[in-house]
Amino acid sequence: MKEIQLHDKKFIPYIDKEKIKCAVKKLAEEIKNDAQNQPVVFIVVLKGSFVFAADLAKHYTGEATFEFYRLKSYEGTGSTGEVKILVDIDPKFIKDKQVIVLEDIVDTGNTLEKIIEELQAKQPASLKIATLFFKPEAYTKDYPIDFVGMKIPNKFIVGYGLDYDELGRNLPEIYRLKETRMIDVVLFGPPGAGKGTQAQILKDKLGLTYIATGDLFRHHIKNKTDLGIKAQSYIDKGDLVPDEITIGMIKEIIADPEARGFIFDGFPRTVKQAEVLDQLMADKGLIIDALLSINVPEERLIKRLLERGKTSGRSDDNEETIKHRLNQYHTKTEPVKDYYKAQGKFYEIDGVGSIDEVNQRLLDIIGNIKLREK
Numbered sequence: 001m002k003e004i005q006l007h008d009k010k011f012i013p014y015i016d017k018e019k020i021k022c023a024v025k026k027l028a029e030e031i032k033n034d035a036q037n038q039p040v041v042f043i044v045v046l047k048g049s050f051v052f053a054a055d056l057a058k059h060y061t062g063e064a065t066f067e068f069y070r071l072k073s074y075e076g077t078g079s080t081g082e083v084k085i086l087v088d089i090d091p092k093f094i095k096d097k098q099v100i101v102l103e104d105i106v107d108t109g110n111t112l113e114k115i116i117e118e119l120q121a122k123q124p125a126s127l128k129i130a131t132l133f134f135k136p137e138a139y140t141k142d143y144p145i146d147f148v149g150m151k152i153p154n155k156f157i158v159g160y161g162l163d164y165d166e167l168g169r170n171l172p173e174i175y176r177l178k179e180t181r182m183i184d185v186v187l188f189g190p191p192g193a194g195k196g197t198q199a200q201i202l203k204d205k206l207g208l209t210y211i212a213t214g215d216l217f218r219h220h221i222k223n224k225t226d227l228g229i230k231a232q233s234y235i236d237k238g239d240l241v242p243d244e245i246t247i248g249m250i251k252e253i254i255a256d257p258e259a260r261g262f263i264f265d266g267f268p269r270t271v272k273q274a275e276v277l278d279q280l281m282a283d284k285g286l287i288i289d290a291l292l293s294i295n296v297p298e299e300r301l302i303k304r305l306l307e308r309g310k311t312s313g314r315s316d317d318n319e320e321t322i323k324h325r326l327n328q329y330h331t332k333t334e335p336v337k338d339y340y341k342a343q344g345k346f347y348e349i350d351g352v353g354s355i356d357e358v359n360q361r362l363l364d365i366i367g368n369i370k371l372r373e374k
């Protein structure tokens, strides 16, 4: 996968040449069948459609003529809503003809609406629309689109005629805008500190990917993946799952190019794992921005966990096991704090208060980290 830069933005490969070629051929055949041996006038909407129209022309076997409209509607990566005609078409090429508009992409449909309005006024015998790409989620009009090459999600794309501020039109395949990265954090704290609850809220508010190792194990075991089957054998014996299995699962998730950032919960649990995580992230060109450590006094933790034990059905939420888990946390897991302190990435949050209060404290810290980066 090769990332490219156009102006200030990064783009990643999205639709390859072969898929585009199939879509263009399919459109040429559909239009030909629909035209029933009658001549058609193709209206090429410039600039974006020049590559698409040229390729479609090569596959179109019926009688056809070509006219060119030049419109402008986009500034940067957002629709301006206003559509201007820069080069018009003589009505004599449209009147009483079977007209087919060739659009590179239909997004909101503003451009299309303007084209239809203009062309109808020139009195064609029929008017149909063909677009190579269509974004149904962005489309705000009712006008039906007769021929669609490919439906795509509401993402900004470039290549094959499509541009970002005039660049990228000559790319032979489609790239899409790389989402800007939010933040990558480790949520830290003793059992009962509220990590899971807080992570869930941060995930929803910031669009991050939540990685809880416990959930990962359950997911892999349920789906009987190779890693899941290996993990199961340790869990069945009451042993801890070895690092390399956990790491294998994490590796898979952080490979996701769509992710805006990760929240780790329950990992790293040891300094060794913290080192491994740094390496895994570095391999992807990423970095952990912060360890957010939620502080709750011990008496409160015990109270909370006992309370949870009444309803959670978790066998480990009883007084004796709780004390053992807290002890394990202090001896094995707490040293992870020093690892991040040494990197200047350690942040403490008061975990006493309502869920919303604690969440606001976390968001404030995340906001400050992002500001500091700029």
Ligand code: IMP
Binding pocket: 048, 073, 074, 079, 103, 104, 105, 106, 107, 108, 109, 110, 111, 112, 155, 156, 157, 158, 162, 163, 164
């Ligand atoms: P609409 O008027 O919102 O449907 O947008 C149509 C025009 O905006 C297209 O003809 C393109 O020029 C441009 N456009 C829409 N989406 C994209 C995109 O993802 N990449 C590049 N240009 C786009």
Ligand code: MG
Binding pocket: 045, 046, 047, 048, 049, 104, 105
């Ligand atoms: Mg266009």
